[in-house]
Structures are given as structure tokens and as C-alpha cells.
Amino acid sequence: MAELLIELLSEEIPARMQARASEDLLRLICDGLKGAGLTWGTARAFATPRRLALVVDGLPVSTPDRTEEVKGPRVGAPDQAIQGFLRKLGEGRTLADCETRSDGKSESWVFLRRIPGVATSAATATAIAAAVAQFPWPKSMRWAANRQPWVRPLHAIVAVLDGATITGEIDLGGDRIAFGRRTAGHRFLSPDPFEVADFASYRDGLRAAHVILDPAERRAAIEAQAKAAAATLGLVLKDDPGLLDEVTGLVEWPVAHVGRIDDAFMELPPEVLATSMRAHQRYFTLLHPDGRTAPHFVVVANMRTDPAGTANIVTGNERVLRARLSDARFFWEQDRKARLDARVPALKDRIFYAGLGSLEDKAVRLQVLAGELATRIPGCDRAAAQRAGLLSKADLTTGMVGEFPELQGTMGRYYARADGEADAVAEALRDHYAPQGPNDRCPSTPVSVAAALADKLDTLTGFFAIGEKPTGSKDPFALRRAALGVIRLIVENRLRLPLAAAFAAALRLHGKAPEDGAPRAGSPVADLLAFFADRLKVALREKGVRHDLIDAVFALGGEDDLVRLLARVDALGAFLGGEDGANLLIAFRRGANIVAIEEKKDKARHDGPVSIADLILDEERALEAALRDAGPVVDAALAREDFAAAMAALAGLRGPVDAFFAKVTVNDPAPALRANRLRLLSRIRATLGQVADFTRIEG
Amino acid sequence: MRGLVEKPKSFQGLILTLQAYWAAQGCVILQPYDMEVGAGTFHPATTLRALGPQRWNAAYVQPSRRPADGRYGENPNRLQHYYQFQVIMKPSPTDAQDLYLGSLRAIGIDPARHDIRFVEDDWESPTLGAWGLGWEVWCDGMEVTQFTYFQQVGGIECDPVSVELTYGLERLAMYLFDRRSVYDLPFNDPDSRAPVLYRDVFHQAEVEYSRHNFEHADVTMLLRHFQDAEAECQSLLGNGLALPAYDQCIKASHRFNLLDARGAISVAERQAYIGRVRALAKACCEQWLKTQAPANG
Numbered sequence: 001m002a003e004l005l006i007e008l009l010s011e012e013i014p015a016r017m018q019a020r021a022s023e024d025l026l027r028l029i030c031d032g033l034k035g036a037g038l039t040w041g042t043a044r045a046f047a048t049p050r051r052l053a054l055v056v057d058g059l060p061v062s063t064p065d066r067t068e069e070v071k072g073p074r075v076g077a078p079d080q081a082i083q084g085f086l087r088k089l090g091e092g093r094t095l096a097d098c099e100t101r102s103d104g105k106s107e108s109w110v111f112l113r114r115i116p117g118v119a120t121s122a123a124t125a126t127a128i129a130a131a132v133a134q135f136p137w138p139k140s141m142r143w144a145a146n147r148q149p150w151v152r153p154l155h156a157i158v159a160v161l162d163g164a165t166i167t168g169e170i171d172l173g174g175d176r177i178a179f180g181r182r183t184a185g186h187r188f189l190s191p192d193p194f195e196v197a198d199f200a201s202y203r204d205g206l207r208a209a210h211v212i213l214d215p216a217e218r219r220a221a222i223e224a225q226a227k228a229a230a231a232t233l234g235l236v237l238k239d240d241p242g243l244l245d246e247v248t249g250l251v252e253w254p255v256a257h258v259g260r261i262d263d264a265f266m267e268l269p270p271e272v273l274a275t276s277m278r279a280h281q282r283y284f285t286l287l288h289p290d291g292r293t294a295p296h297f298v299v300v301a302n303m304r305t306d307p308a309g310t311a312n313i314v315t316g317n318e319r320v321l322r323a324r325l326s327d328a329r330f331f332w333e334q335d336r337k338a339r340l341d342a343r344v345p346a347l348k349d350r351i352f353y354a355g356l357g358s359l360e361d362k363a364v365r366l367q368v369l370a371g372e373l374a375t376r377i378p379g380c381d382r383a384a385a386q387r388a389g390l391l392s393k394a395d396l397t398t399g400m401v402g403e404f405p406e407l408q409g410t411m412g413r414y415y416a417r418a419d420g421e422a423d424a425v426a427e428a429l430r431d432h433y434a435p436q437g438p439n440d441r442c443p444s445t446p447v448s449v450a451a452a453l454a455d456k457l458d459t460l461t462g463f464f465a466i467g468e469k470p471t472g473s474k475d476p477f478a479l480r481r482a483a484l485g486v487i488r489l490i491v492e493n494r495l496r497l498p499l500a501a502a503f504a505a506a507l508r509l510h511g512k513a514p515e516d517g518a519p520r521a522g523s524p525v526a527d528l529l530a531f532f533a534d535r536l537k538v539a540l541r542e543k544g545v546r547h548d549l550i551d552a553v554f555a556l557g558g559e560d561d562l563v564r565l566l567a568r569v570d571a572l573g574a575f576l577g578g579e580d581g582a583n584l585l586i587a588f589r590r591g592a593n594i595v596a597i598e599e600k601k602d603k604a605r606h607d608g609p610v611s612i613a614d615l616i617l618d619e620e621r622a623l624e625a626a627l628r629d630a631g632p633v634v635d636a637a638l639a640r641e642d643f644a645a646a647m648a649a650l651a652g653l654r655g656p657v658d659a660f661f662a663k664v665t666v667n668d669p670a671p672a673l674r675a676n677r678l679r680l681l682s683r684i685r686a687t688l689g690q691v692a693d694f695t696r697i698e699g
Numbered sequence: 700m701r702g703l704v705e706k707p708k709s710f711q712g713l714i715l716t717l718q719a720y721w722a723a724q725g726c727v728i729l730q731p732y733d734m735e736v737g738a739g740t741f742h743p744a745t746t747l748r749a750l751g752p753q754r755w756n757a758a759y760v761q762p763s764r765r766p767a768d769g770r771y772g773e774n775p776n777r778l779q780h781y782y783q784f785q786v787i788m789k790p791s792p793t794d795a796q797d798l799y800l801g802s803l804r805a806i807g808i809d810p811a812r813h814d815i816r817f818v819e820d821d822w823e824s825p826t827l828g829a830w831g832l833g834w835e836v837w838c839d840g841m842e843v844t845q846f847t848y849f850q851q852v853g854g855i856e857c858d859p860v861s862v863e864l865t866y867g868l869e870r871l872a873m874y875l876f877d878r879r880s881v882y883d884l885p886f887n888d889p890d891s892r893a894p895v896l897y898r899d900v901f902h903q904a905e906v907e908y909s910r911h912n913f914e915h916a917d918v919t920m921l922l923r924h925f926q927d928a929e930a931e932c933q934s935l936l937g938n939g940l941a942l943p944a945y946d947q948c949i950k951a952s953h954r955f956n957l958l959d960a961r962g963a964i965s966v967a968e969r970q971a972y973i974g975r976v977r978a979l980a981k982a983c984c985e986q987w988l989k990t991q992a993p994a995n996g
Contacts, residue, residue, distance in 0.1 A: 011796060012834060014819035049817075139821070141832040143848050144790040145859040152832070153848075155793070174859075175793075188810045250816060281840050299840060301814035309812035316813070316839025316874070323776055349965060 001041070002162035004056040004124060005199045007183055008132075011050070011152040015249025017138060018047035019215065021151070024136055025052045032127025036118050037063045046213045048252045049302075050187070053158075053213060055199040061162060063117040072109030075100055085109060121161045125168030125179070128159060132170050147173025158183050163197050185209020186253050189304060210253040210304070219248040225256035226298045230286050233258065235294045238274070238285040247282055251302035257310065259283070259318045261295040265325040268332055271410045272400065276328045279404060281321060297321065331399035339419045340394040340412065340429075347393055353477075356462045356510070359393045365509040366392055370454040372505050376497045380446035381424065388428035388451040391416060395429065409433050424448070435485050438542065442488045453489050453502075456482040461506040464524040469531070483535040490562045499560040503528050529560060536562070540569070548698040549573050555693035564641055571643030572692050580651035587657040588694050591681040594666055598678055606678035607686070614676040619656070619663040626656040627683050634690055646691050657684065706807030709885040710872045710897060713806055714760055717784050717866065720805040721758035724798055726786060729759035734946060735953040738763050738824075739785030739865055743945055746827060748787065749852045749861045750984055751991030755789040760868070764953065766916075766960035769909030772902045775880035776870075779908050780901065784866040790859035791848055799846065799864055803838070807875060814839050822847045826952055826976045828854040828984075831863070843871050853984025854977075869897070912960045921961070925954040925972075932979045941986035948979040 006029065013021065022045035030043055033056070041058020072085040086093050089111050098109045132148065140149035148170070159166040159179035169178040182193045183202070190209035196202040203213050212218045223237075223244060230237045247254070265273065270285075270293040277283035277297055284298040299317045303309070347359035356362070370389030374380040395401050395412035412429030424447040431448035432455045434440055443452045460482050463469070470479050490497055503525045512524065519525035537550050549572050559565045575581035599605055615621045630649050637646035666681065668674045688694050707713045722728050732742040739761035740746060748755045761783050769779035792798065796817070800810055808815075817834035822845060824830070833847035845865040849857045869881045878884050882898035932947035955972050958964050964972060 012817035012819075016819070139832065141848050141850055141860075142858075143860050143862075144793070153791070153793070153795075188815065250818065302816055303814045305812055305814075312812055313814045313839050316841060319874075320840040326776075 001057070002059045002061050002120060003198055004040075004059055004120070004162075005054070005158060005160045005196065005202055006124075006128060007051050007053045007156075007158035007202070008154060009051045009156040009158070009183055010150060010154045013047070013049055013052075013151050013249075015049070015246045017151060018049070018052075018249045019245070021052055021135075021137070022047040022054075022215075025054050025131060028131035028134060029054055029056070029124075029127050032130055033059070033120075033123060036120075036123035036126070037066070038120060038123060047215055047249070048211055048213060048218075049249060050252065051183070053202070055202075057199075059120050059161070062119045063123075065117045066115045068113045068115055070111040070113055072098065072111065075107040075109060082109070085111075089113075121164070121166045124159060124161060125166055128157065128168070128179070129170060145174040156180065156182065156184075158196060158202070160196065160198065185211050186302075189253060212253065215248050218251065218254060219244055222247055222251070222254045222256065222300050225254065226284050226300065229256050229258045229298055230296075233286070233294070233296060235286040235288060235296060237298065238287050238293075240278070240284060243278055243282065243284060247300050250282065251300055253302060253304060255301045255304050257299050257301060257314050257317070258286075259297050259299055259314050259321065261297060261318075261325070262322060263295060265322075265329060266293070266295050268325065268328055269410075269414050271407060272328050272332065272404070273325070275404045275407055276324050277321065279406070280324050281317070283317070283321070327403065328400065331403060335398040335400055335411070335415060336418050340391045340415050340421070341419070343394040343397045344390060346397045350396065353462070353466075353468075355466045359396065362458060363390050363393050365458050365506075366390065366451070366454045369458060369506055369509055370450045373450045373453050373457075373497070373502070374446070377446045377450055377493070377495060380450050384422055384424050384447045385428075385450035385454075387421065388425045388432065388447050389454050391421070391425065392429055392432045392451055392455060428452075435488050437481060438484065438488075438539070442492045444493060449489055449493055449495070453486060453497075454506075456485050456489075457502055457506040458509070460486070460528060461503055461512075461524060462510050464528050464531075465507060465510050465512050469527065479531075480535060483532055484539055487532065487536055487539055487562060491566060494563050496561060496563060499529060499532055499562070500525055501560075532560075536565075540566075545569060546573065548696055549576070549692075552692040552694060552696040555696050556689075567641060568643050568692065571647050574644065575647035575651070576697065578651070580654050581647065584650060584654045584657065584688075585694060585697060587654065587661060588684060588688055590661060591657070591684050592695065595678055595681045595685065598667070598674075606675060607682045608679055610679045610683060611672075611676050614672055615680075616673065617664055619659045620677060620680060623653075623656040623660045624680060624683075626653055627680075627687055630687060634687065638690060643691070650688060650691060653684070653687070707875070708889065709876075709887050710868070711887055713868060713872050713875065714782075714784065716806050717802060718758065718760075720802050721786055724756070724801075726756045726758040726788070729757055731759060731761050732949075734949050735764050736761065736949055737765055737952065737956055739783040740824060740827065740829070740863065741949055741952070742785065743942060745785060745787050745861075745863060746829070746852060746980070747941070747945060747984065747987045749789060749829075749849050749857055749863075750855055750988050752859070753789075753991060755787065755861070758784070758786045760784050764956070766908075766912035766957050769905065769912045769960070771909040772882070772905040775882065778869065778881065778901075778905060779912060780904060782868040784868050786864040787861050789861035791862035795862045796846075799836070799844070802864075803843075806871075808838060808843075817846065820845065825973050826955075827852060827980045828977045833862075838874065841870070841874055843867070843874065853981045855981075855984055855988065912957060916957050916961055918958065918961055918963045921954050921958050921963070925951050925958070928954060929975060929979060932983070936982050936986050939986065939989075941983055941990055944979075944986065945983040948976065948983050951979060952976045 026043055026045035033040065038059060040056050043054065043056040046053045070089065073081040095109065098111045100107045101110045137151045140151050142149050143153040154177065157170060157177050157179050158181055160181050165181050166179050169176045181195050183196060184193045185206060186209055194205050194209065196205055206213050212221060227237050273293055274285045277285060286294040286296045286298060288294050301313050344360060344363055347363055350359040352359050352362045366389035367386045371382050371386040374382040374385035395408060395415055398411055398415065400411050401408050409430045409432065413426045416426035416429050424445060427445060428448040428451040431443040432451035434452060435442040443449050460479055463477050463479055468477065500519060507524060519529065533554055540550050541547050549569055553565060553568050553572060576585060595606060610624055615624055630653055633649040634646045637649060664677065666674065666677045668677065707716045718728050729744050736742065742759065742761050744757050744759065762780060763783050764780050766779055768777050770777045803810060816837040818837055820833060820835040822831045822833060829852040831847040831849040835842040836844040836846055843866065847863045849861045849863060851857060872884050873881060876884060882896065882902055884897040886895045886897050886900050928947045928951040932944045932951065935944035935947065955976055
């Protein structure tokens with residue numbers, strides 16, 4: 001068994017692209033090997049700032065010869081068919097080269113075509129060429145006079161199989177890169193190229209040349225060094241997995257250093273310090289054990305130097321940070337000179353979206369909408385909700401948010417507090433963008449909930465009103481995320497907020513006439529309800545709720561109260577999980593099938609009232625009585641939204657239904673009795689149908 | 700580089716060292732373009748020469764004007780007039796990164812004693828209809844150079860591709876000479892007979908031009924000049940004169956920057972103005988390309 005090693009050495013690959021690129025390399029090469037009929041043991045891919053690498057072990061040196069069966073016409077088929085078959089087999093073939101095969105009924109001609117095996121090295125060369133040609137970089141470039149794009153100029157390719165260099169090259173459409181076994185270590189610490197024989201000598205050679213090949217190992221080394229550096233000062237590293245990933249892609253040989261932040265900057269909000277350090281400089285924030293931001297940072301260099309070099313690196317980085325934080329402090333001081341409410345008119349210059357007005361228009365809409373929503377949110381101060389709606393976008397005009405867009409909302413909170421706004425309003429300015437996804441924190445304080453709902457409903461209804469709906473994989477305005485946010489806000493805060501009414505209120509503020517009665521098909525409200533039903537199904541499915549239960553409840557239609565809808569799904573799940581429910585489902589199906597078959601046969605529906613006089617057996621009378629009794633109980637339970645009680649009432653039907661099927665023959669010779677029994681079975685379907693559409697339930 | 704091992708001691712020393720280094724790499728050393736531009740890329744030696752099949756290697760200093768960055772001489776880091784050192788090489792050489800690192804060594808930055816990094820940075824100039832991929836080069840966390848492989852200029856695909864290096868000279872000098880304010884930079888050798896600081900040369904200009912850019916530039920006249928430049932550019936293009944037409948495009952671009960600094964252009968109008976300059980730049984690039992002979996090898 002042979003081992004394959006591939007390395008693509010290039011100029012620096014953007015950090016954010018490396019992990020995906022190593023997976024793509026693995027997939028593309030393995031697809032190529034598989035296409036050549038090869039199998040292997042394990043395949044692992046790696047990325048550093050300058051290289052993508054892949055090792056595949058357990059490969060054969062070549063694939064064995066194979067035969068392929070080419071099927072021909074029947075023995076004794078017309079000559080034309082035989083000649084056609086032979087022509088397909090190639091020059092000079094006769095029936096003497098063929099065999100016959102019997103399928104038990106007739107004999108046919110077959111030809112066994114021999115396909116010679118391929119050398120793994122040749123298959124790999126082809127796979128590398130194909131991978132380079134098809135590589136799905138998110139953004140790639142050309143260089144010099146070459147036509148073949150790559151993420152940055154590609155310099156060398158290592159391709160070694162079983163210790164031998166694979167013969168081959170990549171044609172860049174100008175330059176050619178021959179496969180070889182030479183690679184290079186760290187750009188500054190070990191610039192001399194060296195040769196590799198296999199993966200072990202490659203990995204160890206790189207380590208000796210100051211390159212840690214495996215990103216997981218680099219990441220762990222960075223984290224350990226940063227934590228150790230923090231610990232020497234009695235501090236802790238602020239957890240930041242995203243930054244750790246990015247820094248892993250910026251260094252081949254990580255060396256962590258601690259720098260000092262001037263005390264003068266420590267009055268800045270901690271989010272500003274952290275963002276400024278992270279966004280511009282990729283520094284890690286350090287915290288005191290009590291969680292306060294410490295006046296130190298960790299910078300991870302790609303360099304091991306002498307003490308003079310270390311001093312250069314630390315003082316250089318401190319100096320850059322000083323300039324960055326001077327800017328941040330300038331914004332912090334300038335921004336507080338104008339109140340947020342005085343900034344709202346300046347939003348006029350910022351287009352929200354063509355056709356949906358400016359951000360000032362949006363702020364005014366949010367003021368009204370948050371106020372209307374406040375009446376539906378227990379304990380929500382209406383005036384505070386309106387204030388939060390009006391001010392929610394004002395921080396976009398501040399210098400700080402201009403510089404660090406990711407601080408939108410966060411700065412709104414600080415500036416609102418500086419302006420003396422109520423705490424609930426300030427919190428809502430920060431919270432109104434949340435939740436940003438399934439794992440983001442969902443606001444729970446009333447004013448924040450109102451502002452967060454208003455922002456998302458305004459966006460959703462606005463884009464639907466102008467026909468900008470998500471299609472397929474395209475969702476440029478993140479409307480799916482906004483809909484999920486609305487769902488989470490309503491469900492997690494148990495709000496009794498009918499969606500159709502909420503959509504109508506938001507649409508009115510976009511200047512769209514309200515719809516009377518049920519929403520018309522194709523209207524924004526109808527489209528939004530369908531869109532939300534889809535999003536809810538996706539969200540529930542991701543939580544592990546059975547999709548058929550969701551379908552069974554959604555099929556009832558007309559339900560836009562999410563809290564009630566989910567209570568119904570929960571109750572249904574619990575009901576069907578029990579023995580009574582499971583058995584009733586079987587009986588329901590049996591009855592529904594009989595009715596469906598007979599209705600088809602009769603070409604008539606059997607859903608009229610049951611005639612008591614025509615019920616002649618005890619079991620059918622008992623079933624009729626049970627259904628008659630259950631009706632009002634189910635109705636009453638549904639009216640008070642006690643779905644468990646409604647299901648329990650249905651569970652009581654199990655005995656009479658089972659007894660009915662045990663003793664009663666539905667297809668009685670007497671037409672009147674038969675029709676009456678079919679109507680009785682229809683009643684079961686109708687009674688159960690008040691709770692859910694049981695025909696949708698599987699299993 | 701032999702003969703260049705001495706670390707520069709002044710702002711002008713830095714320029715002279717970079718010029719000598721790149722001259723030794725075969726670059727044509729040009730002088731600044733004699734018009735107001737926002738960045739070294741606007742010099743026709745970059746914008747126009749990046750197009751077409753001919754080899755081209757050049758380096759030059761370009762005074763760059765960003766009217767809105769004026770701070771009345773009060774901000775130690777921000778200037779409305781500053782210098783860029785620009786290198787363009789077409790086609791981009793295989794050892795472009797090594798050549799660049801050689802220039803750092805020449806100015807006294809030893810990569811063994813610093814942390815030099817190539818950090819992703821996509822470059823785009825909406826007014827020139829140009830974009831490229833590359834990095835900002837960090838030295839101990841500070842961006843010292845923009846390193847770009849041009850992909851398009853004037854909306855036209857670059858073939859072959861050029862590499863462009865842009866050094867922000869004041870920032871680099873502040874780093875090399877350890878000054879916290881640009882105005883404290885030694886302009887010439889501090890040990891010379893008549894030492895001069897950056898302040899002595901440029902502070903008054905920063906104060907006066909800030910007043911001009913923000914308070915006194917005549918908006919009506921600037922709007923007229925913008926339109927005149929636009930019309931003249933189009934007329935010259937009609938006569939097949941790419942280079943003179945491009946001068947008018949540069950003029951329109953700078954008038955736009957001044958109008959922007961004066962606050963005379965609303966957010967909504969901004970995109971339209973940028974689009975008008977881009978249309979001129981594209982037309983100039985297309986005309987220039989028509990005048991270029993096939994590759995000279």
C-alpha cells in the first residue's frame with residue numbers, strides 16, 4: 001500500500017479561506033482518485049498561510065485490470081441489429097469475440113471489454129490538474145501572464161507517491177509548474193527549500209523549518225501560549241473562538257507576546273477596546289478575574305526573534321494600538337456631544353432600501369410599530385417602546401459606528417445612557433438587532449422585545465410589499481433570519497400576537513392599505529404567513545420535532561397564533577406517544593380508509609348526519625353516543641386552548657371504536673345501514689379533525 | 700543591497716533609499732505627476748500603463764491629496780497632503796514578495812527582528828473602475844505597504860497582470876524614526892548643517908489647505924470645473940488623445956474630492972459623481988489601449 005502526499009505552496013492565503021480550502025482539496029483529489037477506481041485508507045488535509053497539503057494512505061500503486069460487459073441483441077436477431085452491435089464494439093470485431101448469456105427466457109450476445117488498470121501516479125496527476133482547474137476559491141486572481149487563477153500566486157507543487165515524485169505538471173496558461181518534492185519552510189526563520197520523501201518527513205521537516213502544519217495544533221499552541229501569557233499577569237484570556245481561528249490562519253510559527261494598553265484609554269467602553277483591538281489588529285483581550293477588561297493585550301506574532309526583536313514587536317504593536325485607540329477615543333468624545341434624538345433627522349440621508357424610504361422613515365415607523373406592539377407585550381411601557389423604536393437607528397450616524405459597524409446597537413446603548421434615556425430604552429437599543437440566529441441571545445425584557453419585533457416586522461413586511469422575497473438560496477436581506485427572530489421572540493416570550501394582525505399593522509406603516517377579512521392569496525400578508533409557516537417548520541424540525549406532527553397541525557390552516565400552534569403540536573406529540581393515541585390512530589386510519597374507498601366506489605360523499613333509527617347494533621349505538629358526548633368536550637377544551645384535555649377526550653373514543661370494528665360489518669347488504677355506518681365513520685374523521693389532520697401523520 | 704546598507708536618517712533619505720533600491724531592480728524612476736491626485740495609482744504611469752501587453756517597471760513618489768483628511772495641522776497622523784511611494788511591475792515578477800522584502804531591508808527593517816505579515820486586503824478604486832487582490836503588509840502590527848495584483852483597471856481586464864506596491868511614506872517614516880507626530884519627522888539629515896523638520900516644510904500648508912478645503916473652496920466654481928473637465932475629457936477622447944483626456948479625468952476626480960470635503964455633495968449624489976468619473980476613466984483606458992502595440996517581449 002502506498003502513501004500520497006500533495007502540497008500546493010503559494011503566497012499568503014487569506015486566513016478566512018484556509019479551512020474550507022483544505023476540505024475542498026481533499027474532496028477534489030479524492031473524487032479524482034475514486035473516479036479512477038481507486039480506494040484508500042485515510043485522507044487528511046491541512047492548511048497554513050502559505051500552503052494546502054493532503055496525505056492519503058493505503059492506496060494501491062495501480063488499479064487492477066477490469067472487464068466491462070457490453071450487452072448486445074438476442075441470439076438470432078436480425079442481421080442489421082447484430083452488425084450495429086459489432087460496429088459499436090470497434091473495428092474488426094466478430095461474433096467470435098462475443099459470448100452468449102441467458103436470462104432464462106432468451107439468449108443474448110455479450111462482449112466482455114477489458115479495461116486495463118491505471119497507475120495511481122497517473123490518476124493522481126490527472127486529479128491534481130482537475131483540482132487546480134476547478135478549485136472553488138471564494139475569490140481568486142491571475143498573476144503575471146498566466147490564465148489559470150489561484151487565490152494568490154501559486155509557486156510549487158509537491159506530489160509524492162510511495163516515495164517517488166509523480167511525473168506531471170500544471171499548465172498555468174503561461175508558466176508551468178512541474179510536480180516535485182521540494183518545499184519551503186517559514187518565510188523568515190527557515191527560508192531554504194528542502195526535499196521530502198513522505199508525509200512524516202514532510203511534517204517533521206516543516207516543524208524543523210518553523211512551520212506547524214496542522215491548524216488544530218497551531219490553534220491549540222496559540223491558545224495555550226496566550227493563556228500562559230495572561231496567567232503570568234494574573235489575568236485570563238477572553239474567550240474568542242472566531243479570533244483564534246483567524247489568527248491560526250495568519251501564522252505558521254506562533255509566538256504570543258503581551259502588550260500594555262495606556263491607562264488613558266481604559267475609560268473607553270470595553271466593547272470598543274475589544275473591537276478596536278480585534279478588528280484592526282487581531283489582538284486578544286485580557287480580563288481581570290472579575291471580568292473587567294485589563295490594560296493588556298496578547299498579540300500573536302509569526303516570528304521567533306532575539307530580545308531586541310521581541311522589543312521591536314511589542315513596542316511596535318503598542319504604538320499602533322495607541323494610534324487606533326486615539327481614534328476611538330476621539331469618536332467616543334465627539335459622539336457624545338450630540339444627543340441620539342438630535343441625530344434622528346440625519347438618518348434622512350441614509351437610504352434604507354430603494355422603495356422603502358430612508359432610515360429616518362424607518363425610525364418613525366419603528367416608533368409607531370413598537371408602540372402598537374407594546375399593547376400585546378405584558379408589562380411593556382408603551383412610551384418607552386416608542387422611544388426605543390425612534391432611537392434604534394440613531395447610533396448609525398455616530399463616528400464610532402461608522403468606524404466599527406459591528407458596534408451598532410452597543411454604542412446606541414452607551415450613548416442613550418449618556419443622554420439620560422431610561423435604562424429599558426438603552427437596553428432596547430442594544431437588543432433590537434437580536435436574536436441574530438438560532439443560537440443568539442433572545443431579548444426578554446418587554447421594551448427590548450417590542451423594539452426587536454418592530455425592527456424585524458418592518459423589514460419583513462417592507463421587502464415583501466415591494467416583492468423582494470427570498471428565492472432558493474438567495475436571501476440578500478436575511479429575511480429568513482428575521483422571520484426566525486420574530487418566531488423566537490414570540491414563542492420564547494409566550495406572546496399572544498396573531499401574525500396576520502402584526503403584519504397588517506407593519507404594512508399600514510409602509511403605506512399599504514389594510515386587507516379586510518382573510519388575506520387574499522398572493523397578498524403580502526398571505527405570502528408572509530406561508531413564509532412564516534415554512535420558517536417555523538424548519539425551526540421545529542431543527543429542534544427534533546417530527547415533521548408529520550407539524551404538517552398535521554399546519555394542515556388545519558388559519559392558525560397564526562404561534563403559542564397556540566406550538567401547544568397543539570406538543571399535545572399531539574404527547575398524545576400519539578401514548579398507547580391510547582397510537583391505537584386510536586390505527587382505528588382512525590382504518591375508518592378513514594373504508595370511507596375513502598366506499599366514497600370512491602359510490603362516487604358520493606358519506607358525510608351527512610347519522611340516523612339514530614338506523615343504528616341497530618349495540619356497538620354502533622355506543623360509538624355514536626361516545627362521539628356525541630366527545631364533541632362538546634373537545635369543543636370546550638379547544639376553546640380554552642387546553643389541547644391535552646381535547647386529546648384526552650379523543651382517547652376516550654378508543655374503546656367504542658375498537659368494539660365497533662370488532663363487531664360491526666360496515667358494508668352491510670342493506671344499503672341504508674351501510675350508508676349510515678359510513679356516515680358514522682365520517683364522524684370519527686370529523687371529530688378528530690378538529691384537533692389535527694390525522695391523515696398527515698406517518699408511522 | 701550593497702551600498703544601501705546604511706539606514707536612512709530622514710524622510711528624504713527614506714525616499715532616496717527606496718528610489719535607489721527600485722532603480723537597482725530595473726525600475727524607471729519617474730518624478731511625481733504634475734497634477735492633483737488622491738493616490739499614486741492615479742499617475743498615468745500606473746493607471747494607463749497597467750493596461751496593454753508591454754512590459755513596464757516604474758517607481759516614483761506621488762504627492763497625494765485627500766481634501767477631507769485635512770485637520771488644520773492639529774492631528775499628528777492625518778494630512779490632506781502626503782506622499783506615497785509607488786512601484787509598478789508588469790508582468791508581476793515571480794519573486795515580487797522577495798523584491799519587496801528587499802526594499803524593507805534597504806530602509807533598515809530587518810525581517811528577522813520584526814514581525815512581517817501579509818494580511819488579506821482586497822483593493823478597489825470605484826472612481827478608476829479598478830480592483831485587485833493582495834495584502835496589506837504589516838510590520839509589528841502596522842500597515843506599511845499595500846501590495847496588490849491588479850485584475851482590472853478602467854473596467855478592462857489586466858493582461859498581463861501588474862503588481863503595485865504603495866508605501867505610505869509619512870507613516871513608514873514615523874515608524875522608522877520613532878516619532879509620534881508626523882510634524883516631528885526629520886525631513887533632511889538631523890546632523891546636517893541645516894536640519895529641517897516635516898513641520899517646517901508642510902505645517903502651514905496643512906493649516907491653509909484645510910481652510911481652503913473645508914471653508915473657502917468655491918463650490919459653484921468647482922461644480923463648473925467638474926463639468927468643464929468632464930466635457931473636455933470627452934472632447935479630447937473624440938480626437939483620440941488618451942493622455943490629455945486622462946488629465947481631465949484626474950481633474951474631475953480632484954474637483955469631486957474637494958466638493959465632497961466642502962459637504963456640497965449629498966449621500967445620494969455621491970454615487971452618481973463617482974460613476975461619472977469612472978465613465979471618464981474607462982473611456983480614457985479604452986482609448987489608451989488602442990494606442991498600445993503588441994507585446995515588446
